[in-house]
Amino acid sequence: MARALVFLALLCLVTSALVCVGEARKMVGVYMLKKGDFSVKVTNWGATIMSIILPDSKGNLADVVLGKDTLAEYVNDTAYFGPLSGRVAQRMARGRFVLDGKVYHTYINDGRNAIHGGHRGFSKVIWTVKEYVAGGDSPYITLYYRSFDGEQGFPGDLDVYATYQVSSPYVLSIRTNATALNKATPVNFLQHVYFNLGGQGSGDVLGHTLQLSASRYTPMDEELLPSSGRVDPVAGTNYDFRTPTPLGARIRQVMGGKGVRGYDINYVIDGAGMRRVAAVRDGTSGRALQLWANQPAMQLYTGNGLNNTRGKGGIVYRQYAGFCLETQAYPDAVNHPEFPSVTVRPGQVYKHDMLLKFSF
Template identity: 40%
Template sequence: MRLAKLNSFSINIFIILMLCLACKKKIDHKSLKKQKSVMRIEKCYYGTTVDKEEVTLFKLINEGGIYVEVITFGGRVTTIKCPDLQGKMDNVVLGFDSLSQYEKKNPYFGAAVGRYVNRIANGRFSLEGEVYTLAKNNGDNSLHGGLKGFDKVVWIVEEVKETPSFVSVKLAYLSKDMEEGFPGNLQTTVTYTLNNDNSLNIHYEAITDKTTIVNLTNHSYFNLSGDCSNSILDHEVQINANKYVPVNKSLIPTGTLASVEHTPFDFRAAQLLGDVIKNNHEQIEIGDGFDHCWVLNNVSKGYRSVAKAYHSLSGRVLEVLTDQPGMQFYTGNFLDGTLPAPNGGVFNKRSGFCFETQHFPDAPNQPKFPSTTLVPGEKYRTKTTFKFSTKY
């Protein structure tokens, strides 16, 4: 009898131990499953264009919870949510909350811009003895690829990757020969990669079957406060450049490269935007703020750190790395309060700034500028990184 009780007690203990182990295994399995799903991509339907093309949204999420949203219409970055010093998550780029707004006239929020970012004087350029005429969509000039540039087309999803250290989506677009006046069938891809170090890589590639010109960038507007109703004038900016590209009243380069020394264009040491933008310098008056290309230092080194922005109240820091020779720094001078913001407000003047890594504007008409010519058999490749962090 005593032995039977002991056996019954032992059996009960054994059952309890087995249940505990099973429970532990179940918890561990859930934990492992959760851990594996942290670095991931979510995909959803975003809308249908007026031309009946379906648009998809990809949400890239890293282990720290930072996420980036990209839509196939215009290859646009619509959201970058990252934490401030207190861990509060905010969207630090300007954008809309509907496809219909992106289809209307807008200042290229978050777009992949091409075939040629920035301005081409008089909408014309010569290449191999032939003159090409482009649409004039910025006064007498061609701007950001013309009337229907890469920002207004639906890109094809070529590849989606999920790994333990990064997630990425690769978009592709074929720009046909003489589209918007540019020669050659240009096959372009843009790959957005979110890494676990809170950096967003944007990698561009292009090939052509006829000699053409190419100059691509991303046109995100940043406001590190996370609130687009705030001005960017309380941001500190640093740009590693000894020279910049002066422009005429049409914002076309004069052909010279000017020293930043003793000018408000000297951002080699960090400057508070609100202090320098008030300067009555002729170049600032022309653009009603900064809308100029800086000649980035150390271009021979290729991919390197070129600029930083810091917002002291939130503690957010944005670092830019690129292999490009130039960067257009634009302070939202033409935002005028007419476009609706997702929070119910509007996008006012200076509610965002752009760091547009690129070749110099109007380079096809400026023989002293680095060439933007792409020939058959060669591949256009360039990489830019936006890296986010915080500091006190």
């Protein structure tokens, strides 16, 4: 037994591309998807996007995703750099909900509330690599996770798949689906990537221009919960991005929680089905991003909580060093019957698709 433990310890040190996690000492890998000068790195720890590298208008390559250097750092990360969050992402008031007359209590990990599925949500587990094609016309990786009945307090077994695929020109698709196997359960995923189109570590994103296909939003209270249940028009507010507007233009006039300046707000996306949600451009590098998705809402987060956070290559990320565009269901929908339901019943399939279209 002692020899076996020594062997496992040595195995963990063999390569920096692998890290040992948990009692079972399961291995976590890094997987590259590359097409020409466009490349994406993914790890099966938390189904996390670690990097996205593409040219700027002068042909200079840069990584436009904030993150960490090593897998061990991702395991200990508390800023949610790039993972797939679930079973129910965003905040849930008091970590409780009622479904079919039964009260469920989930793990509290954000003050008095739950966030991103609990302390061991989908971002903190090892996913199984089902398929991996590194090259060719459309390299992709498909990851799988079985979420068990009672995990973090959620009911029922859930089969989850996430596929990341690179295609031309400079498009990353993210396709997720989940099937409830034996009990009704709430489901809401989101991808928590921090972008800086100037390149990670290049400074803040306040000069990036943002346009959103959103004429309504859900006002938040100090705990960043939509406690009022209202859906208000953005017209005449500091949340109006219907025309291209610098992220920093009104950022000091909005509160992203108690005592914090910045955007951490949910928008209701106009239309339905797969449609353009957002367009962002960095004038300095010339890089631009269009986000398409099939979800009803999107959380805009401007990295308000980054506070001298150590990132890649020893770079220190300060406040507003990146932004997140988190397509999702309405936050805390489990406690708001006036919002569209997030309940998935046995045999039903939840589908969440995104397209990231880069240009320069």
